[in-house]
Amino acid sequence: MAVEAPIRFGILGCAEIARKLSRAINLAPNAELCAVASRSLDKAKAFAAANGFPSHAKIYGSYDALLDDPDIDAVYAPLPTSLHLYWAVLAAKKNKHLLLEKPVALNVSEFDAILDAVESSGVQLMDGTMWMHHARTPAMKDFLSDADRFGQLKTVHACFSFAADSDFLKNDIRVKPDLDGLGALGDAGWYCIRSILWAANFELPKTVIALPGAVLNDAGVILACGASLHWEDGKSATLHCSFLSNLTMDITATGTKGTLHVNDFIIPFQEKEAYFSTGTKTGFDELVTGWLPQPSKQVITTDLPQEARMVREFANLVRAIKNGSKPETKWPTISRKTQLVLDAVKASIDKGFKPVEVVY
Amino acid sequence: MAVEAPIRFGILGCAEIARKLSRAINLAPNAELCAVASRSLDKAKAFAAANGFPSHAKIYGSYDALLDDPDIDAVYAPLPTSLHLYWAVLAAKKNKHLLLEKPVALNVSEFDAILDAVESSGVQLMDGTMWMHHARTPAMKDFLSDADRFGQLKTVHACFSFAADSDFLKNDIRVKPDLDGLGALGDAGWYCIRSILWAANFELPKTVIALPGAVLNDAGVILACGASLHWEDGKSATLHCSFLSNLTMDITATGTKGTLHVNDFIIPFQEKEAYFSTGTKTGFDELVTGWLPQPSKQVITTDLPQEARMVREFANLVRAIKNGSKPETKWPTISRKTQLVLDAVKASIDKGFKPVEVVY
Numbered sequence: 001m002a003v004e005a006p007i008r009f010g011i012l013g014c015a016e017i018a019r020k021l022s023r024a025i026n027l028a029p030n031a032e033l034c035a036v037a038s039r040s041l042d043k044a045k046a047f048a049a050a051n052g053f054p055s056h057a058k059i060y061g062s063y064d065a066l067l068d069d070p071d072i073d074a075v076y077a078p079l080p081t082s083l084h085l086y087w088a089v090l091a092a093k094k095n096k097h098l099l100l101e102k103p104v105a106l107n108v109s110e111f112d113a114i115l116d117a118v119e120s121s122g123v124q125l126m127d128g129t130m131w132m133h134h135a136r137t138p139a140m141k142d143f144l145s146d147a148d149r150f151g152q153l154k155t156v157h158a159c160f161s162f163a164a165d166s167d168f169l170k171n172d173i174r175v176k177p178d179l180d181g182l183g184a185l186g187d188a189g190w191y192c193i194r195s196i197l198w199a200a201n202f203e204l205p206k207t208v209i210a211l212p213g214a215v216l217n218d219a220g221v222i223l224a225c226g227a228s229l230h231w232e233d234g235k236s237a238t239l240h241c242s243f244l245s246n247l248t249m250d251i252t253a254t255g256t257k258g259t260l261h262v263n264d265f266i267i268p269f270q271e272k273e274a275y276f277s278t279g280t281k282t283g284f285d286e287l288v289t290g291w292l293p294q295p296s297k298q299v300i301t302t303d304l305p306q307e308a309r310m311v312r313e314f315a316n317l318v319r320a321i322k323n324g325s326k327p328e329t330k331w332p333t334i335s336r337k338t339q340l341v342l343d344a345v346k347a348s349i350d351k352g353f354k355p356v357e358v359v360y
Numbered sequence: 361m362a363v364e365a366p367i368r369f370g371i372l373g374c375a376e377i378a379r380k381l382s383r384a385i386n387l388a389p390n391a392e393l394c395a396v397a398s399r400s401l402d403k404a405k406a407f408a409a410a411n412g413f414p415s416h417a418k419i420y421g422s423y424d425a426l427l428d429d430p431d432i433d434a435v436y437a438p439l440p441t442s443l444h445l446y447w448a449v450l451a452a453k454k455n456k457h458l459l460l461e462k463p464v465a466l467n468v469s470e471f472d473a474i475l476d477a478v479e480s481s482g483v484q485l486m487d488g489t490m491w492m493h494h495a496r497t498p499a500m501k502d503f504l505s506d507a508d509r510f511g512q513l514k515t516v517h518a519c520f521s522f523a524a525d526s527d528f529l530k531n532d533i534r535v536k537p538d539l540d541g542l543g544a545l546g547d548a549g550w551y552c553i554r555s556i557l558w559a560a561n562f563e564l565p566k567t568v569i570a571l572p573g574a575v576l577n578d579a580g581v582i583l584a585c586g587a588s589l590h591w592e593d594g595k596s597a598t599l600h601c602s603f604l605s606n607l608t609m610d611i612t613a614t615g616t617k618g619t620l621h622v623n624d625f626i627i628p629f630q631e632k633e634a635y636f637s638t639g640t641k642t643g644f645d646e647l648v649t650g651w652l653p654q655p656s657k658q659v660i661t662t663d664l665p666q667e668a669r670m671v672r673e674f675a676n677l678v679r680a681i682k683n684g685s686k687p688e689t690k691w692p693t694i695s696r697k698t699q700l701v702l703d704a705v706k707a708s709i710d711k712g713f714k715p716v717e718v719v720y
Contacts, residue, residue, distance in 0.1 A: 154605040245514040245614040247642040254605040269651045282607040
């Protein structure tokens, strides 16, 4: 079998996160860094030079020009959320497969417009939630899916906070209503919601309630908030996301027979090795002076960083489409569910922390 | 200096947990197991024989008889919560110092009646929340109190669940409305609330809201519930307590500069060594592919099990009173605050998950 040509990537914009993705595209065996576009040609040149672009990579002074390049298969779009609707739709219309940063849109109706464009063109859409692609993630999922080791899911708690500095809190796009207007909910909260849905097999909750005490900046952008999610069958989840607390990223999932803990789910502590803790039918010794059995640590070593695995997976899907397959609907479906719940948390905050029904 | 005589303990009832406390009283250097009472003399005899009571220990066939014994300084009362009011008040009136199991009462007004009796008699009251006395607890508190390592407290999440078997769910006193009518909230939830208040320096929240989806049994006793707590200054906390999920007992506290994790706060995994994890100003490496610095594990070795340290501390306070000091008010004060918040969670559930103001 002939080796197939790598999928040719262009990057829209020179966001900080694009540096990590440039490396990931270089690391992925089936992907190639072919172009970068910025509204400033100089900025794009400097970005390419600093981030390992090959000498033949094209440098564009506009996103349009990159999207018009017939030699680009796929784009990575780390743009401010308010620009997703326009550029994602245009990219799809130009037949570019689309690796889109999270949150995928300002709300689900915008995302549905993106989905329409993507479906019309038959291109692949995947969001940039890297941890979904870590080798640890299916290992954790195996545990959660195990009727003997974990049982039935009862509760999930997820949190993601980091302590933004004063410059971030004044100037970052994530605190600007016209750029990433969903603030900490769109950024950190996205991951919490995704992790909860992931643990719940992407079954949507029936009701979402934001917890009182959401912190907004003067422009009305969320800097910290919490929510609880409730399913028909009695499962529940809580989440907390914040720009105002020290870096913390936990999933705790409890089932009838087991417990999962992971404290670095979004960015593992180290790149080459990651772990999580599992307990099954944990109980106490006879006098209740210790645990029997105790939880244990599961260690996962990785071949490639999670972001390179994401690129590899995405490029595999693009390759399959080039070879006649249909786009994989799993990824846009879970993007949409994540956005739906995110919208419900936002709506609950806007309604004064009233319950909001989630309607698919 | 002459060695002072140990404090002489009597135990009211032969509850399962009294076995652990009998061992603890034997282990504590300043305490002595002197009596046990049960409504069944045979049961009390068997209990004393099985739990290391010295041969001179007295065996009583009624609680009254034990309380009338002038040679008993202090009683440990692991009675069903519904009996606390009667027996704790009587014990105080009989001038017995009182180590009272949690929850301390069915509600704060009952506890206030107990406090009145205790204050009138000048005896010491302490509740049986053992983990407060572990050597790890002040070490964790040092971290939380450190302006540089932890900063200002922003959020706490606490959970305690265990998977009760069908016999427990049918027959245990903790599922019976006339015995431990507060169910999982009074049992597991007590620890969660205590841990949250502990992390918040026992500052009471302004508002408590139970989360929807509390599970009650046919008799109306809580089997699982959650709540969020909200302070004036924006701090918040969530808790989940349950008899219906696998054993899990976490505190996660995030501050502006640090994060604390502990996953065995109530009963440490092992008796002789316990740990917790701390992160300070944790962040990412340059490309956001790992953490820098990473959290670290703090290991604490213990001289005595936490329950023996509790007995030792309690007996020290009793000894001080015998030597002329006043009772230590710290312990009943935090018992009362814990009960107040517990009452608020219960009231919120009873009101259909409406916010309840906590009034001291």
